[in-house]
Structures are given as structure tokens and as C-alpha cells.
Amino acid sequence: MKRFRKLLIVGLMLPLISDAQEKGLKDYYRDDFLVGAAVGYFFQQDEPLMALLKQHFNVVTPENQMKWEAIHPQPDRYAFEAADALVDFAQQNGMKVIGHCLTWHSQTPKWVFEHPDGTPLTRDELLARMQEHITTVMTHYKGKIHGWDVVNEAIKDGDDDVVLRDSPYLRIIGEDYLDHSFRFAKAADPSAELYYNDYSMADPKKREKALILLKGLIDRGVPIDGVGMQAHWSIYDPSIEEIEKSILAYHNLGLKVMITELDLSLYKFDDRSKPYEEAIPDSVLQLQAERYRQIFELFKKHSDKITRVTFWGVSDRHSWLNNFPVRNRRNAPLLFDREYKPKPAFEAVIKAAQQ
């Protein structure tokens, strides 16, 4: 009898135990914002990755699959297969998808800006090519994409007052190439949210430039819904204060604020040393956890302004930071280690949700 009672109690508790095990990041932040991850090409051959995606995330971004060179490699050839695979996976698992990205100076083939003989396109020719690309890609995914990074990384780095970076788009079309991108996108899928996305968005000078750019778009009636702060940060910087100033400043323009490519490198940006090839000291992982905790407490504080927080990857095994800025250097910027196990940073992010 005693044994039966014990079995009964364990039996009754089982659903509770498995519920607790199933609870993921997205559930802890359900009332705050969407929680996302960038997903690379080979996710379907990676069972542990797919399990983590299903448990913890409710929105995915294709890490490379929708970039121009990937999805439209030749003038009259589109290659949707890789991106389709992720969109299908997301739909089957009730996740949203973010389209990344339509207009970017990088990962865009040279032919986009040239005639076959190598002479540059005219403004009207490039606008027509942009419109064709944006319309074809967005129409293919119409109704399946929650929001698009329409323009990526258009702002110039540096302490000068030049807002737009030099690029073939700027040289050939002029400053209004952003306006046109957003307008083409709005026409192609009026139901998708449209974003401007960039890095270093918590840096004071870049923020100043971003505010000029974004305010200009809004004043001209350009259809933009939100701004993505990429958040390729480190365990050392930027400060919580600067991050907060940026969230508030972009929100005050009336835009949705998103954290779109979050990872916390173990290295300062100009550090090229390789101290952690054998092992990463616990003290460093603890420092990272503490930073993640502070950052997520800030996000939670401003959850009325932030609609999504997306990590740029899931496991340290696949992070782009293992190859940038030093090729083949061990980095560990995410919440799950190379064996897909939760790190102290993961616990810290959960803790921040419960504050």
C-alpha cells in the first residue's frame, strides 16, 4: 500500500516535472518579448540544435540563407531552398520568422551593381533591380515572415558627422536608396513589419547618426516599424547606461525596438590573443553570466518598448565569433556551450526573468 501511494504521488507529479523541464527561455519571457535565435544552413542535420530551438525560442532569423548572394546568386536565378527549409521548420513548430536582409552593402554580388561588361548601372537601373529583388523575395514568403530587416548597416562608423557609409547603393542611387527600399518592401508585403538594423547602436556617436537617419525616414513618411540593435557586444562593453539611452532614444521616435543579433564575446574588440583554446576559466564564464543578467534585467525593465530579443546563434559551437576577428579562435558568446549544455549565462538570463 505504502509503495502504491508512493507510485501514485510520483505519477501525479510527473506532468509537473516534465512541464518544468519543457519550460524554455521563450516561456520565461512570454509576457515581455519574443525570444529568438539566428539559425545557420545545416540545422536539420543537428538534432540537439533543433531540440533547443523548439524548447527555447519562438522566432528564428536565417543567419545567411536570405542574404542576396545566397537567395539570388545570379541575375535570373533565385535559390530559395535553404531559406524555405528554415521557414517550413518554423511554421511546423509555431515560430515566427524574421527576414534578413534585403538591402545591404555586404554579401551582395558584384553583378548587382554592374552591367555584364562591368560598367556601373544607372540610378534607375539599380532602383529597378532592387525593386525586382525585394518584390520577388518578399512575395515568395508573403504571409510567412513576421518582419524584415529591410536595410542593414547603412550607417558609417567613426567620429565624423557623415551619416551614411560609402557603398554602391549610395554612390549610384544617392541617399534616398533607403526610402526606396522601404517603399518597395511595403508594396511587396504590406502585412510584414519593416526594420532598419545595425551594429554599435549603443555607441553614443553611432546613436547620434542613427537618430538623424531614422528621424529623416519617419519625417518623410517612409514605412518603417522598428529598429534593430544588433548587440554584438562583449563581456566588457558597452555599458548598461549607454544601452538604456539607446533603447529610450529609439523608442522615443515611435519605433519598436528590437535586439536582433545578441552575443557577448569573451574578448574586447581589438584583442587578438588566444588565451582560451584549452579551456575557458570559470571566472570568465561567471563574468559573462553577470553581464547577461544585467542586460536582461534592463530588457525586462523596458519590455514595453522591446518587442524581440534574438541571439545570434544558439550554441557556442557554431558562433560566427569563432572566426571573427581571428580565424579559428575559440569564443563562447552564447547561452549554450559547444556540447549544447546550458552555461552560467543561461541560468543568469532565467534569473533575470524572475526578478
Ligand code: G3I
Ligand atoms: O557557404 C560558404 C562555403 O561554401 C565556403 O566553403 C565557406 C568557406 O569560408 O564559406 C561559407 O560561407 C560563409 C558563410 O558565413 C556561411 O557559413 C562565409 O565565408 C562567411 O563569411 C559567412 O559569415 C557570415 C557573415 O554574416 C557574413 O555574411 C556569418 O555566418 C554570419 O553570422 C554573419 O552575420 C552578420 C549579420 O548578417 C549582419 N550583422 C553582423 C553579423 C555578424 O557578422
